[in-house]
Amino acid sequence: MKDFKKIIEEKHDSIRSLFEEGGKFEKWYPLFEAQDTFALTPPDTTKGMTHVRDGVDLKRVMFTVVVALIPCLLWGMFNAGYQYYDASGIEANLFTMMIRGSWIVMPIILTSYIFGGIWEVAFAVIRKHEINEGFLVTGLLFPLTLPPSIALWQVAVGISFGVVVGKEVFGGTGFNILNPALTARAYLFFAHAKDMTGEVWTLAKDGATGATPLGLGASFGGEGLDVKAALADRGFTFGRMFSGLEPGSIGETAVIPILIGAAILIVTGVGSWRIMAGACAGLGATAILMNLMPIEGQEAGEIVQFTTWTQIPFLYHFVMGSFLFGTVFMATDPVSAASTNIGKWIYGALIGVVTVLVRVTNPGFPEGVMLAILFMNVMAPMIDYYVVQAHIKNRNAKLRKFSYAKG
Amino acid sequence: MPAINKIVLDPLSDNNPVTVQMLGICSALAVTAQLPTAFTMSLAVTLVLCGSNTIISMLRNVIPPKIRMIVQMVVIASLVILVDQCLKAFAYEISKELSVFVGLIITNCIVMGRAEAFAMANPPKESFLDGLGNGLGYSAVLIIVATIREILGAGTLAGIQVLPSSYPGNGLMVIAPGAFVIIGLLIWLQRSITKKYEEA
Numbered sequence: 380m381k382d383f384k385k386i387i388e389e390k391h392d393s394i395r396s397l398f399e400e401g402g403k404f405e406k407w408y409p410l411f412e413a414q415d416t417f418a419l420t421p422p423d424t425t426k427g428m429t430h431v432r433d434g435v436d437l438k439r440v441m442f443t444v445v446v447a448l449i450p451c452l453l454w455g456m457f458n459a460g461y462q463y464y465d466a467s468g469i470e471a472n473l474f475t476m477m478i479r480g481s482w483i484v485m486p487i488i489l490t491s492y493i494f495g496g497i498w499e500v501a502f503a504v505i506r507k508h509e510i511n512e513g514f515l516v517t518g519l520l521f522p523l524t525l526p527p528s529i530a531l532w533q534v535a536v537g538i539s540f541g542v543v544v545g546k547e548v549f550g551g552t553g554f555n556i557l558n559p560a561l562t563a564r565a566y567l568f569f570a571h572a573k574d575m576t577g578e579v580w581t582l583a584k585d586g587a588t589g590a591t592p593l594g595l596g597a598s599f600g601g602e603g604l605d606v607k608a609a610l611a612d613r614g615f616t617f618g619r620m621f622s623g624l625e626p627g628s629i630g631e632t633a634v635i636p637i638l639i640g641a642a643i644l645i646v647t648g649v650g651s652w653r654i655m656a657g658a659c660a661g662l663g664a665t666a667i668l669m670n671l672m673p674i675e676g677q678e679a680g681e682i683v684q685f686t687t688w689t690q691i692p693f694l695y696h697f698v699m700g701s702f703l704f705g706t707v708f709m710a711t712d713p714v715s716a717a718s719t720n721i722g723k724w725i726y727g728a729l730i731g732v733v734t735v736l737v738r739v740t741n742p743g744f745p746e747g748v749m750l751a752i753l754f755m756n757v758m759a760p761m762i763d764y765y766v767v768q769a770h771i772k773n774r775n776a777k778l779r780k781f782s783y784a785k786g
Numbered sequence: 787m788p789a790i791n792k793i794v795l796d797p798l799s800d801n802n803p804v805t806v807q808m809l810g811i812c813s814a815l816a817v818t819a820q821l822p823t824a825f826t827m828s829l830a831v832t833l834v835l836c837g838s839n840t841i842i843s844m845l846r847n848v849i850p851p852k853i854r855m856i857v858q859m860v861v862i863a864s865l866v867i868l869v870d871q872c873l874k875a876f877a878y879e880i881s882k883e884l885s886v887f888v889g890l891i892i893t894n895c896i897v898m899g900r901a902e903a904f905a906m907a908n909p910p911k912e913s914f915l916d917g918l919g920n921g922l923g924y925s926a927v928l929i930i931v932a933t934i935r936e937i938l939g940a941g942t943l944a945g946i947q948v949l950p951s952s953y954p955g956n957g958l959m960v961i962a963p964g965a966f967v968i969i970g971l972l973i974w975l976q977r978s979i980t981k982k983y984e985e986a
Contacts, residue, residue: 544967544970544971548970548974566958569957569958569961569963570956570957570958570959571954571956571957572957574954
């Protein structure tokens with residue numbers, strides 16, 4: 380093993396000069412650097428009096444997220460295969476389902492990586508900076524938010540929009556206001572709405588499709604108080620939505636793989652538990668408040684029925700739609716989230732609140748978590764600003780007290 | 787006194803009212819879903835700009851400074867009503883599609899801005915050319931944005947099918963936020979060609 384490493388190191392050193400300043404391939408340095416630091420330990424270690432022997436760099440942070448996404452990815456592949464055979468009515472074992480599912484999912488992910496990568500390299504070469512590993516995450520997160528039935532050209536256009544308008548316009552990784560993967564999804568959501576929402580989620584022969592529970596819920600009306608029973612009638616029990624054997628976006632249907640990912644992110648400190656906890660609290664509280672809404676009321680002397688969708692129990696909100704996936708992997712993006720500790724609580728809580736508001740009170744959009752996160756991404760700098768101002772004010776007040784006591 | 791051709795050409799790119807001065811964005815978002823409406827709007831704004839600049843420049847020495855804004859508004863509003871009535875009389879269909887946006891030319895910052903910044907200090911001929919230049923600069927942006935939006939959004943150009951009819955359309959380009967994205971990208975392109983950056 381050691382010899383192998385040595386061989387690679389020697390090979391790299393022998394061609395390094397070609398890519399450095401004055402070398403033949405100077406222009407392509409970003410490409411060389413990217414795979415050099417990927418294969419080997421980065422050469423830039425501290426040389427002075429201080430010793431940082433294990434600096435966490437962007438590469439490792441981003442790779443942790445990719446690892447955390449793997450359970451969701453595997454589940455997504457399996458579920459795509461399961462839905463395929465379920466809808467076409469063919470008996471199949473778990474293994475065939477997995478194979479079938481990866482045939483459906485892998486092209487989407489490859490397309491996303493290839494086109495995202497092309498833009499990333501293009502900008503790195505033009506702007507003469509190193510290739511950022513952020514796109515490893517963006518390129519995997521984005522396909523996981525798509526329905527398995529999405530057309531590949533749409534994936535390519537979407538990821539291009541996400542990388543260029545969501546990230547490179549602002550100056551590249553670390554400068555973006557919005558989460559690039561969600562920007563890409565939002566683009567497809569508005570540009571090709573009928574391929575992204577509604578009854579498009581199952582991939583099967585003969586174009587058989589099925590609605591997601593959220594899509595169904597938006598069409599409810601006049602079915603009385605018992606939304607739970609109405610959902611169960613259509614086959615969506617709590618258990619099924621928890622397990623994730625339902626139509627939905629590739630990565631978001633099941634709860635357990637997302638929780639595994641959340642655990643990895645929290646233990647390694649890559650994702651903020653404050654944001655996740657805040658979002659769950661915000662979602663739960665708003666959902667409970669919504670349950671208090673009347674379902675009937677008087678309008679101009681007549682009794683009208685409001686949507687019964689407000690009556691959905693709050694636990695259902697956690698397992699329906701992509702709330703958990705979005706909260707764990709999208710909202711915690713350290714670049715676009717709030718960065719003060721109190722700010723993270725506020726930012727997270729408001730994501731939960733806006734999610735329920737869009738889901739329940741807006742008839743146009745069945746799912747609100749994407750819009751909620753993008754909206755709060757925009758608000759995050761303002762939240763941070765006021766948190767910092769409040770700190771300064773508090774400190775000044777304390778200082779003043781101190782100086783009075785002294786004088 | 788700036789050179790004549792500079793007065794006309796400057797607002798086309800280096801001092802474009804939309805992409806550099808960021809004025810008139812509202813109408814640029816609202817009327818650019820299709821080429822015909824954008825073209826009519828461009829024509830209307832250019833006419834109003836030329837007219838208001840010329841008239842205000844002729845009046846500039848008799849307008850009392852304290853009420854100059856009111857006088858400018860009266861001139862601009864009269865011209866806008868004139869244009870609006872003409873559209874209603876001769877191009878009713880398009881006028882209906884443009885709805886309030888013709889009337890809202892009164893509040894278009896480009897018209898007011900040129901009156902205040904240029905016509906109040908320059909003779910009528912230069913003012914007319916300044917109005918023409920700014921009108922053309924505005925028109926250029928509107929027509930570029932409308933062309934992109936109509937082709938990408940519906941696959942047509944001025945109502946004629948240009949992309950194959952299997953093209954599924956693009957919902958984002960049909961709604962106003964699509965114009966925001968296009969104008970943003972246009973500004974990006976322009977700044978990276980002209981290398982003129984502004985520090986905020």
